Each structure stands twice: as C-alpha cells, then as structure tokens.
Amino acid sequence: MHDVVLALGSNKGDKKENIKRALYFISHSGIRIHKVSKTIITSPWGNWQQADFANMVLTAKTSLSPYELLKTIKGIERTMGRTEGHMKPRIIDIDIIFFDNIILNTEELEIPHPSFRERIFVLGPLFEIAPHLKDPVSGKSISQLYKELLSMPYVGHIETEKGSFFVSVKNGMVLKTSFDYIRGRQEYTPIIANLLDRLKMYFNGEKVDFNDFSLDFSNVPPLYRKIYTVLRKIPYGTTISYSHLAELAGIPKGARTIGNAMAKNPFPILVPCHRVIRKDGTLGGFSSGIERKIFLLKLELGDRFFDIFPKNIH
DNA sequence: TGACGCGCACCAT
DNA sequence: ATGGTGCGCGTCA
Numbered sequence: 256m257h258d259v260v261l262a263l264g265s266n267k268g269d270k271k272e273n274i275k276r277a278l279y280f281i282s283h284s285g286i287r288i289h290k291v292s293k294t295i296i297t298s299p300w301g302n303w304q305q306a307d308f309a310n311m312v313l314t315a316k317t318s319l320s321p322y323e324l325l326k327t328i329k330g331i332e333r334t335m336g337r338t339e340g341h342m343k344p345r346i347i348d349i350d351i352i353f354f355d356n357i358i359l360n361t362e363e364l365e366i367p368h369p370s371f372r373e374r375i376f377v378l379g380p381l382f383e384i385a386p387h388l389k390d391p392v393s394g395k396s397i398s399q400l401y402k403e404l405l406s407m408p409y410v411g412h413i414e415t416e417k418g419s420f421f422v423s424v425k426n427g428m429v430l431k432t433s434f435d436y437i438r439g440r441q442e443y444t445p446i447i448a449n450l451l452d453r454l455k456m457y458f459n460g461e462k463v464d465f466n467d468f469s470l471d472f473s474n475v476p477p478l479y480r481k482i483y484t485v486l487r488k489i490p491y492g493t494t495i496s497y498s499h500l501a502e503l504a505g506i507p508k509g510a511r512t513i514g515n516a517m518a519k520n521p522f523p524i525l526v527p528c529h530r531v532i533r534k535d536g537t538l539g540g541f542s543s544g545i546e547r548k549i550f551l552l553k554l555e556l557g558d559r560f561f562d563i564f565p566k567n568i569h
Numbered sequence: 570t571g572a573c574g575c576g577c578a579c580c581a582t
Numbered sequence: 583a584t585g586g587t588g589c590g591c592g593t594c595a
Contacts, residue, residue, distance in 0.1 A: 478592065497576055501591085510576040512591045518575050519593090533576070540575025548575090 256316045259286075259324065260353040260385070262368070262377045263311050266299060267344045270309035273335065277347050280331040281315070286324070289314045292380030300374070303411065303443045303451055305344050312352070312380035321354050325364050352377060356391040367392055372400050373410070373441045410439030411447040415458045417547050420524070422450055428471040431521050434543040454524065460554055462491050465525045475521065481505070482516045483526045491527075492555045494563060496534040510534075518542050530555075536564065 261281070265273040271294055282288050294311040317324060328349040335347045352368045359366040367390060371377045378401045381388070386398040393400070408425035421437040423430045424446050431437060443451075450468060457463040466487055472480045482504045489495050495503075497517075498510040506512055517528040523543060529551040533539040541548035553560045 476593070501576090506591065508577085508589085509591045511574065511589095512576090512593090514575045515573085515592070516575095528575085531575080535577085538575090542575070545575090 256318055257355050258353070259315050259317055259351065259355075260381065260388070261313050261315065261328070262350045262352050262371070262380075263313070264308045264348040264350075264376070265346060266306045266308040267346045273347050274309055274311055276335060277331060277349060278313070280334065281313075281328070281349075284327045284331065285319055286315050286317045286327070289316060290384040292383045295376065295380060297376040298443050300411070300441045300443060302343070303448045308376065310376040310380065312377060312384065314385055321351070321357065321359060321364060321366060324351060324354070350377075352381070353388070353391075356389075358391055370441065373404065373407070373439060375404060375440060375442060378404055404440055407438070407440045409442055409444050409447055410437050411441075411443055411451050412437075413451050413454050413458070417544075417550050420454060420458075422447065422454070424450070425471065428469045429522060429525060430471045432523055432525055433521075434523065434547065457524065458554070464491065468525060470522055470525065478504070478506070478512075479516045479519065482513060483520065483522070486526055486528065486531070489527060489530050492559075494530050494532050494552070494556075497531055497539065498534055500531055514540070524551075532563075538564065 263274050263277055274294055278288065278291065291313045292311050294309050297308050297310055299305050299308055319327060328351070332347055332349060337346050350368050351366055352371050354366045357366055372390070372393070378397065381397050382401040386396065388397045389395065390397070390400060408423040408430050410421060410423045412419050412421040418434055420432070420434055422432045423437045423439045424444060427446060429450070453463050453465065472483070475483070482500070485504045486500060497513040501507065501509040501513045504513070513531065517531055518540070520526050520528045529541065529548045531539065538545060538548055556563065
C-alpha cells in the first residue's frame with residue numbers, strides 16, 4: 256500500500272457539494288481515505304478574474320501505481336463533468352501532491368506537485384492534517400514549509416504576447432516585476448489583482464500609468480533609487496536617451512551608469528526602462544530580450560516607432 | 570582596490 | 583554612414 260496526498264478544488268456550481276461528491280468517487284476507486292482537512296474558501300490564482308475556490312486536502316492509502324492513480328482521478332474529474340481548459344472555472348480539480356516519498360518528473364506527471372510549496376490552499380489544509388509529513392524534495396516538514404510560505408511575498412502573473420509576466424508584492428509595496436518566474440505565495444491580494452488588471456490593459460495597448468503603486472526600494476542603491484524615481488516620470492509614449500536621463504538624475508556624464516541601472520531594474524514596465532534609448536537613434540539593450548523592448552516601444556509609440564527608429568526593419 | 574557594463578563623443582575609414 | 587578607441591561613472595567582489 257502507498258501513502259498518498261491529494262488536493263481538491265472547485266470553483267463552479269455548488270463547490271462544497273462538488274468536493275463531497277469527489278470524495279465519494281475517490282473512496283470507491285480503490286483509494287482508502289485516511290484523513291480529510293476542512294474545506295476552505297480561497298481566492299483563485301492563475302486567473303484572478305474568476306470565482307473563489309473551495310479547497311481541501313486528504314491523505315489516503317492505495318495500491319494503485321502513480322499513473323493508475325492519475326488516470327483514476329482524471330476519470331473522476333471527467334465523470335463529474337469537468338471540461339478541458341487551463342485556468343478556467345472548474346467543477347472539480349484533483350491533484351496528486353505526494354505519493355510515498357517518490358520523486359517523479361515526467362511530462363505527464365510530476366510528484367511531488369511542482370508548486371504545492373507556494374500554495375496556501377494546499378499547505379494550509381495539509382498543515383492541519385499532516386504537519387509532520389516531509390517533502391522528499393526539500394526534506395522540510397509541512398509545518399516548516401507552511402511557516403516559510405506565510406512570510407513570502409505574494410506573487411501573481413499574466414500572460415502576454417511576449418511570455419508570462421510576474422509580479423511580487425509585500426507589505427503593500429511592489430517588490431519585483433519580471434518576465435522570469437518569481438517564487439512566492441500564489442495568492443491574489445487586492446494590490447496584486449489591481450496591478451495585474453492594469454498590466455493586462457497595458458499589454459492590450461491602453462495608455463496606463465503605474466505611478467500610484469509604491470515600489471520597495473530597500474534593496475536598491477541610493478543613486479539607482481533616484482534614477483528609477485526620475486525615470487518613472489517619463490510618460491507613456493515618450494522616449495529619453497541614456498545621457499539625458501543621466502542629466503535629469505544629476506550625473507551629467509553618467510550615461511553608462513544609467514545603462515547599468517537599467518540592466519538591474521527590478522521593476523520592468525513599472526519603471527519604464529524600455530523608454531530609454533541611445534542617443535544615436537538605436538535601441539540600446541534590454542536585459543529580458545531586445546524583442547521585448549521593441550514590442551513595448553511599438554505598443555506605446557504606434558507608427559511613431561518607425562520615425563524614431565528608421566533603421567529598424569522590424 | 571580593480572574589473573565590469575543596456576553609453577557617448579571623437580576620430581578613423 | 584559604419585567601426586574602433588578612450589573616457590567617465592557607480593556597483594559589486
């Protein structure tokens with residue numbers, strides 16, 4: 256017999272009833288449920304513009320193999336009327352969190368579940384029923400992971416034409432934005448939701464200003480802080496050269512310093528380093544990829560892009 | 570201290 | 583119009 260942990264979620268119809276029905280199906284599929292957590296209500300993550308979720312976690316024993324177990328729970332999802340579609344409202348969602356102590360990393364199945372450490376709606380209920388259980392990957396106990404998660408910044412993301420865009424927020428301040436994955440507590444606070452809403456509008460080509468968000472500069476050197484603050488005042492749809500920005504920031508010959516500061520910008524988009532271009536009418540660099548700088552400038556400038564960068568064929 | 574970098578001006582072709 | 587060469591400026595190791 257194998258010890259397994261499953262996580263259940265529902266955000267469509269009678270959510271708590273859906274979970275009860277799923278428990279019924281699970282317990283009649285060769286899975287012996289051991290402990291069940293309370294069912295909690297959480298805000299959705301992944302797509303913030305949908306209904307709250309009911310979530311719960313259970314421990315169980317089964318003689319099924321990992322793949323048989325996967326097939327079984329996907330069968331239950333289908334039986335209960337779940338339709339395909341990532342990040343869409345769902346009647347029921349069942350995930351395998353643990354399967355004994357095995358570590359599995361295939362296209363089809365990842366065990367332990369790859370992001371359970373960042374999800375309060377898994378760790379919270381799991382902490383309730385199995386705080387001493389150990390994560391075979393990190394070697395840490397659930398209670399330790401849970402405690403760590405509570406002190407992590409909140410994170411969220413949107414999908415854009417140029418890949419996912421991630422944000423993290425702590426103490427009401429934006430800590431970081433990035434085109435690269437940011438680890439953190441996957442929950443939508445009002446600030447995260449507001450920020451993602453605005454980013455979505457921005458990437459749709461709307462003229463959006465982000466200056467009402469406060470940024471956490473505590474890990475930023477003082478001069479860079481000043482540079483970023485000045486740069487934030489450069490409005491949507493305009494550009495500025497590295498040297499001109501240097502002047503505005505009080506370092507008349509510090510164009511290259513500006514380049515360094517841009518390369519390390521912890522807040523792409525919100526601190527609009529994509530608006531900073533070379534004096535000779537070329538683009539300059541962009542740490543997350545020059546295609547993205549081109550994309551953002553075209554988004555903001557429209558046809559004027561080709562006046563400013565006549566040499567660029569893109 | 571010294572190397573480094575999302576630039577710039579100035580001079581060469 | 584391109585292509586090299588110092589220069590200058592803050593960071594970080």
